[in-house]
Amino acid sequence: DEMDVDTIWQDGSFVDWDDATVHVLTHGLHYGSGIFEGVRCYDTENGPAIFRWEEHLDRFYQSGQPYDMELPYSREELTEATLELLRREGLESCYIRPVAFYGYGSLGVSPKDNPVNVAIAAWPWGAYLGEEALERGVEVMISSWRKHASSQIPTNAKTTGLYVNSLLAGEEARRNGYTEAIVLNKEGNVAEGPGENIFLVRDGEIYTPGLSESILDGITRNSVIELARERGYTVHDRATISRGELNTADELFFTGTAAEVTPIRKVDNVVIGNGSRGPVTEELQQAFFDLVERRTDAHDEWFTYV
Ligand SMILES: Cc1[nH+]cc(COP(=O)(O)O)c(CN[C@@H](CCC(=O)O)C(=O)O)c1O
Numbered sequence: 001d002e003m004d005v006d007t008i009w010q011d012g013s014f015v016d017w018d019d020a021t022v023h024v025l026t027h028g029l030h031y032g033s034g035i036f037e038g039v040r041c042y043d044t045e046n047g048p049a050i051f052r053w054e055e056h057l058d059r060f061y062q063s064g065q066p067y068d069m070e071l072p073y074s075r076e077e078l079t080e081a082t083l084e085l086l087r088r089e090g091l092e093s094c095y096i097r098p099v100a101f102y103g104y105g106s107l108g109v110s111p112k113d114n115p116v117n118v119a120i121a122a123w124p125w126g127a128y129l130g131e132e133a134l135e136r137g138v139e140v141m142i143s144s145w146r147k148h149a150s151s152q153i154p155t156n157a158k159t160t161g162l163y164v165n166s167l168l169a170g171e172e173a174r175r176n177g178y179t180e181a182i183v184l185n186k187e188g189n190v191a192e193g194p195g196e197n198i199f200l201v202r203d204g205e206i207y208t209p210g211l212s213e214s215i216l217d218g219i220t221r222n223s224v225i226e227l228a229r230e231r232g233y234t235v236h237d238r239a240t241i242s243r244g245e246l247n248t249a250d251e252l253f254f255t256g257t258a259a260e261v262t263p264i265r266k267v268d269n270v271v272i273g274n275g276s277r278g279p280v281t282e283e284l285q286q287a288f289f290d291l292v293e294r295r296t297d298a299h300d301e302w303f304t305y306v
Contacts, residue, residue: 040093041094086306138178
């Protein structure tokens with residue numbers, strides 16, 4: 001395949017990439033009844049290392065909870081399968097995609113006794129929003145689609161079906177010539193990106209929406225908050241950010257496993273700060289990459305070496 005990866009772990013065994021298929025009457029395909037994770041492995045000075053695997057695994061199991069979806073594999077089994085997959089494929093810097101879903105059985109909204117299927121794939125994945133984005137930043141649009149409220153669907157679960165909200169918002173932005181969207185919540189305050197959390201810098205202090213704003217509890221978000229506080233920044237990690245504050249921000253940036261730390265340089269064609277990566281963003285982006293590529297021995301407990 002084009003990703004130059006031959007095998008996928010599926011329901012307990014390693015299968016050829018082309019054979020990793022499901023039945024068209026799979027429950028998850030019809031009703032979005034699946035959960036997934038996005039994890040990065042970095043090629044570090046001490047060899048390939050998966051960033052915060054334990055926290056991603058925690059969230060993977062937790063994401064199934066609202067749907068009574070119990071994964072039929074232990075943490076050890078999923079961890080060993082992932083390490084074995086990366087070793088077999090000789091993957092060093094890569095993106096890991098665990099997914100679980102109600103499988104083939106009865107149809108109808110209730111998953112009844114349909115099996116829970118689990119797969120883990122991995123492939124090389126570069127800068128999520130484009131190589132130049134990390135340095136120059138991206139131009140975003142505030143989507144006309146709002147984020148679903150956490151009272152309607154648990155926004156802290158990475159539910160596959162929910163990502164049609166992200167698709168609607170992100171494609172609307174790209175259709176209009178922007179790279180990515182910002183999604184407001186039903187109160188009209190800032191939630192996050194379609195696949196990223198968002199941070200705002202103003203007068204040297206850092207703000208990011210909290211869980212009450214209907215966001216995903218991002219692992220990169222939490223890591224960057226810790227890195228910022230270690231560097232003496234005041235971080236308001238349960239902020240309510242109004243739409244208007246985006247325009248008067250000194251700096252804005254996205255965080256995510258795929259997006260890493262991506263500056264935002266324009267919102268709806270309004271220039272943010274100096275119109276490129278801001279100084280605080282650059283400092284935290286550099287700290288993040290120094291950390292994940294192990295040019296520092298800080299937070300070694302965040303790394304699972306392959
Ligand atoms: C809605 C959403 N919010 C925030 C984040 C950042 O969370 P974290 O990765 O734990 O820092 C992600 C991850 N988005 C994943 C899926 C991207 C995709 O295109 O699929 C990712 O970054 O892997 C989200 O999907």
